[in-house]
Amino acid sequence: MKRILLIEDDPEIAHLLQLELGDAGFEVDWAPGGMSGLVRLREAPPDLVILDLGLPDLDGGEVARRIRVGAEVPIIVLTAADSVERKVTLLSGGADDYIVKPFHPAELLARIQVQLRHREGGEQVTIGELEVHLSKRQVFYEGQEVRLSPKEFELLSLLCTRPGKVFSRTEIEEHLWGRSLERDSNVVDVHVANLRSKLRESGAYGYLRTVRGVGYALRQRDKE
Template identity: 75%
Template sequence: MNPQHPEPAPEDPKRILIIEDDPEIARLLQAELGEAGYRVEWAPGGMQGLVKLREDPPHLIVLDLGLPDLDGSEIARRAKQHGDVPIIVLTATDAVERKVQLLLGGADDYLTKPFHPAELLARIQVQLRRGEGGEVRRVGELEIEVESRRVRAGGREVALSPKEFALLELLSSRPGRVFSRDEIARHIWGKPLETESNVVDVHVANLRAKLREAGAYGYLRTVRGVGYALRKPAS
């Protein structure tokens, strides 16, 4: 196949990691993406893909869902723990429920097999463009890039899970405003908080710990009996 590529080859090639156990599909993708100007690496298994991700984080991952050694959903979850690299999943199922699970679990987009390489190229370009600009929120030394879902504290990258980023994104939308636990639950999980559930408190604690580890102290404020707020700490 030789589709017309919608954009010229970039001067500084973006790196794409393909995690795919089918050598024929992998070779096809390597050829198409390489012709489009990307630098491509291939991992034939999930564990090998995670090793490559840790050693040299790519700009984007193309991930086959049906790998023999590790489920693609688990790979997506682990990949997001290392940073918010865009993930496009290749899946053989067209079930709506499965697609929703993929997107909620960390995937940024998906393609159902069989697919045309030109469509994958277009989706890759969309995901990479999202990381090149967009709204940036600043609260003290915190920088939150909304579209690329990247967070920095004093210039230091903070790796958050999708749910932790959703929590920070909500709180940073109105710095200083106290959001109730129920508001947070509805925003992140799309439903009210269950009685006696501590899921919101656990995610707040995890987010606070990661911010502290990056040197950002005192940004998450707890208002007992009310909820949580993000604010610049007092000097």
């Protein structure tokens, strides 16, 4: 049974989600505040975190950042904010997905299933000196680990399934979030830039290519 940590200060919402997710086969651990949520996370690491932004003791964005420092668990944020800027900030700060209040529990359940499905798999993909261990969710370049956020890893794992293929923005959005994002959203660009930066910091230059106006591809670095 997959465990979900629900960090939500509204007891009515928490109770509803515990019932809905429990009926769907999940074990739900509820924490009513940010600090108690961080404690629960350390005591019993979950498979996924559902995080409300409007917490009484600690801003939800800060909770997401603290979780991401020491854990790679997927984080779905519950937010009343619907601006593109706020969403980009959330995703850049450690969240893997968001859902805007009010929402239907069935939509949240679909988002949960997408995130958990992305964490499954068992192959290892090797492209040049770059190794992607899908089941362990680890990446190595020349034997040294490259630490990625969950979304960065999912982006890399998508690209490495077909090296050389140019994936469109829509294909990436559908794989990472299970839907197309707003037309003016630059969330994909943010994750691509972060992934490229981390690969470069590890010495893996030239693997992630941008095909202007088309999309992104992963290719073995040209030999010098």
